[in-house]
Amino acid sequence: VVAENLVVCQISPDTPDTLEPMDPTMDTPMDLRYTDAQEAFREEARTWLSAHAPAPHALASLDTAEGFEAHRAWERTMFADRWSVVSWPEEYGGRGVGILEWLIFEEEYWRAQAPLRVSQNGIFLLAPTLSEFGTDQQKARFLPPMASGEEIWCQGWSEPDAGSDLAGIRSRARRAGSDDGWVLTGQKTWASRGAFAEWCFGLFRTDPEAERHRGLTYFLVEMDSPGVTVRPIPQIDGETGFAELFFEEVFVPDSQVLGGVGRGWNVAMATAGSERGLSLRSPARYSEAATRLVALYAERLALDPERAVLTADAVAQAWIDAEAYRLNTLWTATRVLDGGSVGSEASANKIHWSETDLAIHRAALALLGPAAELHGGAVDAPWLDGYLFALAGPIYAGTNEIQRNVVAERMLGLPRG
Amino acid sequence: VHFAFTGQQIEFRDTVRRVLARECTTDDLRAAFAAPTARTARWATLAELGVVGLSVPEAHGGLGLGLLDLVLLLEEAGRVALPEPLMATSALAAPLLGDLEGAGPAGATRVRSWLEEIAAGSITAAVGPPPGCPAPVAGAVGADLLVLTTPGPEDGPEVHVVEAGAAEVRPITSLDPTRRLGAVTWEPTADTRLASGSRAASTILATSDRAAVATAAELLGVTDRMVVMAADYAKERKQFGRPIGAFQAVKHLLAGAEVKLEFARPLVYGAAWALDQGAPDASRSASAAKACASDAAVEAARVSLQVHGAIGYTWESDLHLFLKRAWALSEAWGSAAEHRRRVLASLLAPA
Numbered sequence: 001v002v003a004e005n006l007v008v009c010q011i012s013p014d015t016p017d018t019l020e021p022m023d024p025t026m027d028t029p030m031d032l033r034y035t036d037a038q039e040a041f042r043e044e045a046r047t048w049l050s051a052h053a054p055a056p057h058a059l060a061s062l063d064t065a066e067g068f069e070a071h072r073a074w075e076r077t078m079f080a081d082r083w084s085v086v087s088w089p090e091e092y093g094g095r096g097v098g099i100l101e102w103l104i105f106e107e108e109y110w111r112a113q114a115p116l117r118v119s120q121n122g123i124f125l126l127a128p129t130l131s132e133f134g135t136d137q138q139k140a141r142f143l144p145p146m147a148s149g150e151e152i153w154c155q156g157w158s159e160p161d162a163g164s165d166l167a168g169i170r171s172r173a174r175r176a177g178s179d180d181g182w183v184l185t186g187q188k189t190w191a192s193r194g195a196f197a198e199w200c201f202g203l204f205r206t207d208p209e210a211e212r213h214r215g216l217t218y219f220l221v222e223m224d225s226p227g228v229t230v231r232p233i234p235q236i237d238g239e240t241g242f243a244e245l246f247f248e249e250v251f252v253p254d255s256q257v258l259g260g261v262g263r264g265w266n267v268a269m270a271t272a273g274s275e276r277g278l279s280l281r282s283p284a285r286y287s288e289a290a291t292r293l294v295a296l297y298a299e300r301l302a303l304d305p306e307r308a309v310l311t312a313d314a315v316a317q318a319w320i321d322a323e324a325y326r327l328n329t330l331w332t333a334t335r336v337l338d339g340g341s342v343g344s345e346a347s348a349n350k351i352h353w354s355e356t357d358l359a360i361h362r363a364a365l366a367l368l369g370p371a372a373e374l375h376g377g378a379v380d381a382p383w384l385d386g387y388l389f390a391l392a393g394p395i396y397a398g399t400n401e402i403q404r405n406v407v408a409e410r411m412l413g414l415p416r417g
Numbered sequence: 418v419h420f421a422f423t424g425q426q427i428e429f430r431d432t433v434r435r436v437l438a439r440e441c442t443t444d445d446l447r448a449a450f451a452a453p454t455a456r457t458a459r460w461a462t463l464a465e466l467g468v469v470g471l472s473v474p475e476a477h478g479g480l481g482l483g484l485l486d487l488v489l490l491l492e493e494a495g496r497v498a499l500p501e502p503l504m505a506t507s508a509l510a511a512p513l514l515g516d517l518e519g520a521g522p523a524g525a526t527r528v529r530s531w532l533e534e535i536a537a538g539s540i541t542a543a544v545g546p547p548p549g550c551p552a553p554v555a556g557a558v559g560a561d562l563l564v565l566t567t568p569g570p571e572d573g574p575e576v577h578v579v580e581a582g583a584a585e586v587r588p589i590t591s592l593d594p595t596r597r598l599g600a601v602t603w604e605p606t607a608d609t610r611l612a613s614g615s616r617a618a619s620t621i622l623a624t625s626d627r628a629a630v631a632t633a634a635e636l637l638g639v640t641d642r643m644v645v646m647a648a649d650y651a652k653e654r655k656q657f658g659r660p661i662g663a664f665q666a667v668k669h670l671l672a673g674a675e676v677k678l679e680f681a682r683p684l685v686y687g688a689a690w691a692l693d694q695g696a697p698d699a700s701r702s703a704s705a706a707k708a709c710a711s712d713a714a715v716e717a718a719r720v721s722l723q724v725h726g727a728i729g730y731t732w733e734s735d736l737h738l739f740l741k742r743a744w745a746l747s748e749a750w751g752s753a754a755e756h757r758r759r760v761l762a763s764l765l766a767p768a
Contacts, residue, residue, distance in 0.1 A: 028419045030485060030690050100418055294764045316757035319764060320684070320705045327683035330420040338421065348676045401665070407675055408668035412648040415663040
């Protein structure tokens with residue numbers, strides 16, 4: 001039970017999709033208000049954040065060496081007061097609160113404009129997967145340093161020839177001669193935070209003879225293992241947000257196989273569910289950006305009304321899209337709390353949040369007009385950086401084209417292509 | 418927070434879905450297109466089930482429930498493009514009459530008997546647009562009761578209720594004949610007036626908000642129906658030796674429509690809850706819901722027609738029965754753009 005608590009959202013890709021409550025006799029009436037206890041939790045989070053969070057945008061970008069360490073220090077500060085992973089059990093550094101409290105914490109976090117989470121690949125993606133598939137030893141070994149920021153994780157999935165077609169990966173793992181582990185060889189790419197991370201969770205082919213989805217295994221790899229080479233890749237904004245990872249005869253002990261040999265695809269789909277579903281992108285991120293967009297509109301309406309009114313429709317729709325995401329998340333959270341699961345709606349979810357992020361930032365740039373291209377803190381809020389980041393949304397976590405295939409095939413029952 | 422319907426609400430929805438699947442087939446719709454009627458055998462069935470009188474107070478023979486109990490049923494009405502005026506009668510007129518029951522001393526008895534007749538299924542109502550909105554009155558032709566507004570002389574707007582015989586209704590042709598649009602000419606008198614001044618203004622606002630959410634709920638149902646029809650067709654229809662639904666170009670059209678629908682849904686349900694609760698931001702929620710439901714419906718209509726190809730462009734295909742309802746309702750009680758403007762105005766208003 002403790003371990004299940006860790007999971008913000010259990011993902012079971014094979015369960016049938018349903019929008020109904022699991023228990024048809026359920027008679028709790030609909031209610032969109034938080035309880036007094038939840039509001040007290042909100043107040044506590046808000047108070048702590050206002051006392052401790054760095055000023056908005058005060059830290060250097062987490063895609064620089066300096067910024068990475070500054071963000072790690074912030075994770076440590078949060079961890080010291082048990083705010084870094086509120087939904088995790090206390091034994092791993094959390095507060096053991098539920099999914100609704102986690103959403104409240106996220107609202108306060110984004111309202112405070114606190115730093116981006118440098119540990120996000122670990123705490124939001126790997127942790128739910130570890131909770132579902134990991135052994136007790138693995139959880140005890142990996143979760144606490146993940147929560148404190150002492151060990152930051154990156155994701156080693158994509159390869160030069162395997163992006164959307166993830167099951168086509170070629171990086172290999174063969175049994176070590178010592179028979180106590182595996183030897184990894186191959187190349188991974190687009191590993192966010194790969195330039196500075198201590199650990200990597202990756203997919204490798206352990207059985208080249210098996211059907212391509214079945215021969216995969218999910219490994220936890222230490223980045224300073226002999227044979228790992230990291231080549232940072234400058235991103236569209238010029239910073240080294242992601243990296244190429246080369247594995248040459250890298251030994252990984254059996255204790256760092258997650259979920260069993262040959263079960264890598266299932267384990268990876270659980271991670272992908274977190275990435276597209278509730279865990280990675282909480283609604284607060286967009287609600288907060290939408291609120292700032294409306295404030296920007298009000299400001300520009302006074303300065304440049306002719307331009308501002310041209311964007312009115314887009315501003316309103318972007319705000320509505322964020323609100324739709326917030327409500328949809330409460331809908332899903334209720335289902336999860338009632339014993340349901342998240343299936344292929346995670347794909348619809350990913351399409352919606354990535355497009356909402358783009359809509360918000362596009363509207364902001366349209367409002368700014370000629371000022372939109374100015375870089376380096378020339379405007380109050382870094383809308384341009386946000387826009388560049390939003391542009392990645394329809395690409396990472398499985399392209400939106402792949403998600404549309406999933407929606408069509410699994411929600412609408414269309415034949416596989 | 419518990420954002421889900423109760424088991425009872427879901428069961429009632431399922432019952433209504435089963436009944437309407439049987440009682441409102443596309444053949445029935447074609448018959449209704451040929452001879453649109455407000456009160457039918459189907460209306461009597463819905464009244465017996467308690468659907469029609471759902472928001473009539475229990476004291477007057479109804480179930481005394483709120484909009485949240487009605488939205489799932491309106492969605493079912495949309496799914497079959499129900500030709501009868503469930504939205505106007507049960508989601509708008511009944512709560513309006515219930516609210517104003519004690520307002521006009523002279524009218525109290527009349528209001529009570531109208532409520533009882535609504536619950537019994539013996540009358541239907543049409544509700545006109547707010548003052549200053551030049552739209553025709555949907556459902557006016559054949560309605561027993563017309564709820565109408567005037568800008569009022571100097572004391573602000575007024576709400577009037579006129580029985581069919583006391584008004585002249587000139588039919589106006591809609592592309593969906595079951596809309597039974599009419600231009601209504603009538604004489605507002607002290608006898609027809611149910612509310613004036615601030616009471617009337619708040620009633621008109623509440624009715625417009627309910628109308629936005631109720632229409633949005635119907636649109637969810639129509640939209641779902643169009644997406645399902647197109648998906649079913651895409652599984653059947655073969656070209657190049659494969660079902661067309663196996664092609665990504667087709668999949669992506671339908672997936673886009675499906676995502677729009679699924680994200681309009683929580684806005685509609687949340688707005689129904691907010692209106693029932695009298696939440697401070699309920700009007701904004703109503704507008705957000707209608708904006709997204711209208712856009713989702715228009716997109717689903719475009720996509721489902723495109724996926725059907727030429728057959729979808731024929732009278733013979735059933736698709737147009739739903740396209741027309743979607744187009745009509747997407748503009749009724751405020752277009753997506755009008756509601757977006759309302760959302761933005763509310764966001765900019767000082768708290």
